[in-house]
Amino acid sequence: xxxxxxxxxxxxxxxxxxxxxxxxxxxxxxxxxxxxxxxxxxxxxxxxxxxxxxxxxxxxxxxxxxxxxxxxxxxxxxxxxxxxxxxxxxxxxxxxxxxxxxxxxxxxxxxxxxxxxxxxxxxxxxxxxxxxxxxxxxxxxxxxxxxxxxxxxxxxxxxxxxxxxxxxxxxxxxxxxxxxxxxxxxxxxxxxxxxxxxxxxxxxxxxxxxxxxxxxxxxxxxxxxxxxxxxxxxxxxxxxxxxxxxxxxxxxxxxxxxxxxxxxxxxxxxxxxxxxxx
Numbered sequence: 001x002x003x004x005x006x007x008x009x010x011x012x013x014x015x016x017x018x019x020x021x022x023x024x025x026x027x028x029x030x031x032x033x034x035x036x037x038x039x040x041x042x043x044x045x046x047x048x049x050x051x052x053x054x055x056x057x058x059x060x061x062x063x064x065x066x067x068x069x070x071x072x073x074x075x076x077x078x079x080x081x082x083x084x085x086x087x088x089x090x091x092x093x094x095x096x097x098x099x100x101x102x103x104x105x106x107x108x109x110x111x112x113x114x115x116x117x118x119x120x121x122x123x124x125x126x127x128x129x130x131x132x133x134x135x136x137x138x139x140x141x142x143x144x145x146x147x148x149x150x151x152x153x154x155x156x157x158x159x160x161x162x163x164x165x166x167x168x169x170x171x172x173x174x175x176x177x178x179x180x181x182x183x184x185x186x187x188x189x190x191x192x193x194x195x196x197x198x199x200x201x202x203x204x205x206x207x208x209x210x211x212x213x214x215x216x217x218x219x220x221x222x223x224x225x226x227x228x229x230x231x232x233x234x235x236x237x238x239x240x241x242x243x244x245x246x247x248x249x250x251x252x253x254x255x256x257x258x259x260x261x262x263x264x265x266x267x268x269x270x271x272x273x274x275x276x277x278x
């Protein structure tokens with residue numbers, strides 16, 4: 001019956017349950033549990049990053065030998081993390097990105113800051129601009145490497161060569177003036193002169209972003225007859241590093257630079273063979 005005020009009765013309708021946004025819904029476990037062994041590559045990368053950045057602290061304390069050793073330790077750990085990932089079957093995109101950030105800190109920012117604190121600070125803003133240029137070139141080189149790795153459009157010959165100087169080698173070459181000064185510094189101070197340091201940093205910067213092919217040892221296979229001689233060379237190298245570390249590292253840097261023309265000729269020959277095979 002309609003009430004006197006001619007208003008219809010209000011019927012209570014069932015209330016709809018409010019749906020929570022998707023982000024508030026209970027989800028299953030998204031991340032699978034990882035064994036400690038599968039985490040070793042990323043742990044090694046973090047150790048490399050920490051060692052590379054610690055080198056700057058040693059440089060601020062003017063403990064230059066320890067600063068160089070920290071960079072080389074970062075290089076050793078950087079070489080190990082990828083091999084561990086492949087051996088343990090735990091390669092991931094996260095690990096690759098973490099490795100790239102570690103390389104930028106350990107081989108880009110840290111060596112540049114060490115050379116600024118030891119030599120290029122004498123030029124003030126100009127010296128700072130030079131190490132900024134080096135750091136930017138390092139970032140561009142790593143970005144190019146990541147893009148090629150993701151797209152997978154690298155030529156076949158790139159398995160035996162790097163495009164430009166790789167990050168660890170660039171760090172070693174950047175620190176070469178300081179390494180040379182540790183050995184010959186008592187006789188001459190030319191190695192830490194800002195002109196010499198700037199020339200090294202600018203040259204290495206351009207080599208990093210260049211298309212110059214440099215040898216890669218990742219895919220090199222050693223014939224059986226050369227295994228024993230190679231082990232003897234490695235033993236001699238270890239002895240030299242223990243007895244005359246700074247002289248040995250200086251000579252290794254010079255030898256690496258001298259191999260670049262041979263890598264260019266070797267790569268051109270390989271490219272020509274690939275074209276003829278098509």
